[in-house]
Amino acid sequence: MSDESEIRKENMISQIMNSPQPLPRRVPDYMRKKGGIWYWTGAMVMFAFFYEVITGLVLLFFYQPSNPFGSSEALVYNVPFGSIMLSTHLYGAYVMIALVYIHLLRNYFVGAYKKPREMQWITGVLLLVLTLGAAFFGYTMDGDVLAKAATSIGSTIAAGTPYIGNAVNAIFFGNGTALSLYSRLLGWHIVMVLLIGVLFAVHFFMAEYNTIMPRGKDVNYRAPAVDTDKPEYKPWYPHNLAFMMELFFIVVAAIVLIPSVFALWPSIPVVFSPFPASPTVIANTPPWFLLFVYKELDFNFASTLLNPFWDTVLFVGAPLLYLLIIPYLDRSSSLMLSDRWIFVALGVTGVVYLVGLSTWAFVYGVLQPTMIVPNYQVAIFFFVPAVLIFLFTYLVRNSIHLNKLKLKRPEVLFTIVGLMGFFSVVSGILIYESYVLHDAYALPGMAAMLTITAILAVISVAIILGIFNPGYSGDTVLATPKTRIIAASMFGALSLFIAIEVSFIKPDSPTNNAYYGIGLAMILLAVAGIIRIYRGESLGE
Amino acid sequence: MDLGDKKDIKNDTKSEVREPSVKDSGRRSFIKMMGVLAVGAGLAVSLRGLVQSIIPASVGVTSFPDLTLVDQSGNPITTDSLKVNDYTIVLFNYPLQNEPNFLLRLGDANGNDVEIPSITVHNPDGSSFTSPGGKGPYKSVVASSAICEHLGCTPPNIRFYPPTMTGPFAGKIHCDCHGSTYDPYKGFQVVTGPTVLALPNVVMTYDNGNYKVSNMVGPTIHGHPTDLTGGNPLSSTTSTAIYTLS
Structure with a gap:
């Protein structure tokens, strides 16, 4: 590592091709903790x-x-x-x-x-x-x-x-x-x-x-x-792999x-x-x-x-x-x-x-x-x-x-304000759908979107006033081994149940396929949940 | 890189010493430059071939055909079969398959035929042309391209709103895409932008109760290099059939 700065003066291609780093690199632990999703x-x-x-x-x-x-x-x-x-x-x-x-x-x-x-x-x-x-x-x-x-x-x-x-x-x-x-x-x-x-x-x-x-x-x-790679960084496998798989299933x-x-x-x-x-x-x-x-x-x-x-x-x-x-x-x-x-x-x-x-x-x-x-x-x-x-x-x-003002994590605030803008636009569209086009389906959607907008507004005000300070510290806890086992078995049973349920749906119309898709998405989320629990149990994250 | 190797081998045979070219950085850069030059020449040649091969051959016809307007069963249309101030969109393709045209029998707010004179149409971009005017027994039947001259929107996004309707577009052709409006009573000239060109007018003749189309005047049909290219020719060389959109 000592001569790294010297190597860096060479061009990127020679660095990547002639002295490759472990691929992918190991990364700091905070990337897998709360708020680390931004990385x-x-x-x-x-x-x-x-x-x-x-x-x-x-x-x-x-x-x-x-x-x-x-x-x-x-x-x-x-x-x-x-x-x-x-x-x-x-x-x-x-x-x-x-x-x-x-x-x-x-x-x-x-x-x-x-x-x-x-x-x-x-x-x-x-x-x-x-x-x-x-x-x-x-x-x-x-x-x-x-x-x-x-x-x-x-x-x-x-x-x-x-x-x-x-x-x-x-x-x-x-x-x-x-x-x-x-x-x-x-x-x-x-x-x-x-x-x-x-x-x-x-x-x-x-x-x-x-x-x-x-x-x-x-x-x-x-x-x-x-x-810079520090000795305490966890190995890529299984730590990052598990984290990335969790993200993959959510996406x-x-x-x-x-x-x-x-x-x-x-x-x-x-x-x-x-x-x-x-x-x-x-x-x-x-x-x-x-x-x-x-x-x-x-x-x-x-x-x-x-x-x-x-x-x-x-x-x-x-x-x-x-x-x-x-x-x-x-x-x-x-x-x-x-x-x-x-x-x-x-x-x-x-x-x-x-x-x-x-x-x-x-x-x-x-x-x-x-x-x-x-x-x-x-x-x-x-x-x-x-x-x-x-x-x-x-x-x-x-x-x-x-x-006079301290913003610990301003990008979080920006993101929340941005999301708020998005949801208020969507609710605006739904208000139009609901009151001008008299679309019955738009009303619950509008209510939901307005609620989300309001919650985001409260959070952003709380951040500005310093009441709520999102950060990386504080590990998410699925506290005890017992709760982990219970949660994991619930996710497992849920996915099995949904799999059986959707297998009865005939895939012959877009509507039926949509129900199937919702079921599939639930199973994928359950998988992500189980990986999260596994990370807590086995990797201590 | 090839060049460099060859140079080295040449050196080898001549002077029996294989010198690494570090000694003379000028020589090395020269070889590099020649390499870049050769690669550049090769790329230029390949690129030219690539570009020429991916430009598709132009399709179309060589001159405006004379076609009789017929209905779906192939019978020539009559004036009576066209309704005055019809909100239904009546179209025919001319001179190519992908060039739809409006066929309109224009009337006043009371539903009586209106005689459409031939006028000089001035476009906002400065160009102008002479419109053919209305044809038929009442000189009230006109036709124009149904492709908006702004960005190429087609019916039903662009359509005629008869003067019997209410609203800002009554008696006009309006395109919903970006709001261009045309006046079919005045050679399809521009009323409001964003378009800067009138709709191309179809030149029609009325003979023995039959309508024939023979030419286009005004701007080039939108999305076509010329009126006669950029689409497949029509299937018939004697007639083109009208069709409707609700």
């Missing part, structure tokens, strides 16, 4: 990615580019468990995208892009682009109403490329015939996923090379933050559970529906993760001054460029949020823009026929939140510097 957001993206690859390979057997909508419908209605396969592939992608955003934001706010992880950060931003690309080419493949709108918009953007527009359009979307379109969507979907796989491997090896980003207090909140359970529950909700908005939209549906909005692009296209100044290609360059390219160069903008060695307040404010503003544009697009896409957005509205939307956030961040930063 595993990348691992969770990886789990979702694996799930996508496996289900995607199965779907490949059924997909016909000559009959995209028909073959998707046949898979949903005629193939046993086909609807689970298709809907969880869709929601696996949603979960992966959401986790990618969470991974990105977490690393943004802790300053993980700083030395020595600049290149690792940049590959991460490229992985975000590839993930959204793969998602676009994936959801357009089924040829439903949403897909058709999306391909026409995508091809308009591509065709607007200066000088080579027609060629770019033809490369991605074919020569205008349906067969060439869907063959290419399939091809590009797989190419994008392959590129994700390759770049992910690079990203992963860089992460191993740079070590995990240790918690701030261990490195005095200074970059370069590097973790897969979520991927199976969410679309199965949504499949039972008859009046679910078409952008959240786990199945291809029926051809009679009028759907003019893209899925949630592209809503922000959709909204930008009807800003007045954007449509009169620019074409859709330059719109996209401006509104998607500019934030991406910012993310790519942030390691070279924020060059200070401090990892303290209060020292980096400008970048914190920019990050929060970005999140507000993303969520705000998406919500705006969703509400207006459904509520009323969309109209062009006047420039003054655009100006209000972009300037007012930015000014408020910068002001607020500046004031908080001053209070911290004057020791």
Whole structure:
């Protein structure tokens, strides 16, 4: 270890290839304790990615580019468990995208892009682009109403490329015939996923090379933050393996559970529906993760001054460029949020823009026929939140510097506030569903979402006031061996019982499959629970 | 790397000494540079091949066909079979399979045919063209591309709202995707953006009670390099059938 700093001066490739570290590296114990999940957001993206690859390979057997909508419908209605396969592939992608955003934001706010992880950060931003690309080419493949709108918009953007527009359009979307379109969507979907796989491997090896980003207090909140292997670190196997398996089962359970529950909700908005939209549906909005692009296209100044290609360059390219160069903008060695307040404010503003544009697009896409957005509205939307956030961040930063305010774990607060924003948006949508569309199913959902929002609001206020201080200390206890045995046997019996129960369900309709999926998710959660108990009993964690 | 090896072997045979090239870093960088150059040349050649091979061959037709509008059973349509101010979307494909067009018989708020004059249509982007005007016994039948010129949305997202309806879009063609609105009474010109182009007009003729389509005027049909390319030709060379969406 003594000559490690010297080795580090050599380039990364020679270090990884010629003097490999134990792979994967051993990691500090706090990563497997309460709050340690924030160190595993990348691992969770990886789990979702694996799930996508496996289900995607199965779907490949059924997909016909000559009959995209028909073959998707046949898979949903005629193939046993086909609807689970298709809907969880869709929601696996949603979960992966959401986790990618969470991974990105977490690393943004802790300053993980700083030395020595600049290149690792940049590959991460490229992985975000590839993930959204793969998602676009994936959801357009089924040829439903949403897909058709999306391909026409995508091809308009591509065709607007200066000088080579027609060629770019033809490369991605074919020569205008349906067969060439869907063959290419399939091809590009797989190419994008392959590129994700390759770049992910690079990203992963860089992460191993740079070590995990240790918690701030261990490195005095200074970059370069590097973790050095200490003798007391537990071996990777079984400690990390057990922990990761627990996480894996939770991620897969979520991927199976969410679309199965949504499949039972008859009046679910078409952008959240786990199945291809029926051809009679009028759907003019893209899925949630592209809503922000959709909204930008009807800003007045954007449509009169620019074409859709330059719109996209401006509104998607500019934030991406910012993310790519942030390691070279924020060059200070401090990892303290209060020292980096400008970048914190920019990050929060970005999140507000993303969520705000998406919500705006969703509400207006459904509520009323969309109209062009006047420039003054655009100006209000972009300037007012930015000014408020910068002001607020500046004031908080001053209070911290004057020791008036102490935030022990500010990223927890940010996350909670972010989640609160998300849930309040969802409850807003459900309020609309419930009171304007008179959708009976939306009412309980709305109540639940509002409750969650309220709880999160209380927690965030409690954190700010210092009443509640989430941290890493304090081990979770499944106290006595006796309780562990009882809990484990309950989980075991539960999974056996559910397995027997769902084996009676005939897999002949999406509804039945949804019940099956819910059962499967419960079993996966039980497995995660048993692993947790095992870790407590056998590994003392 | 290959280059470096060869150079070394050459050295070997000539001077019988295999010197590691550390001594002369200039020589080493030169060999490296040549290597990069060769790899670059190889990449450029392969990339060109790759790009050219993945651009699909263009499909389409070479000139605008003259086609009679027929119904689903193949009989030429008559003026009576078209309803004035019909909210039902009536479409036909022309000049290619993936180029749907609206067929409208326009009327006033009382449901009487309105004569549609030929006018010069000015687009917000500065271009202009002359619309063909209405055809038929009342000069009230018009047709235009049904693909929104903004981002290519198709019916039912884009549709005609007859003047007999109420609301801001009565008498207009409105696209739900991003709010573009067109006026079919005035050569399908732009009423509100975000679109900056009118809908391409279909040139029709009315002869012996039959409607024929023979050309398109105005902007290029959205999503197509030209009106005549970017899709499969129609199956018939004499007629194109109308169909409806509710």
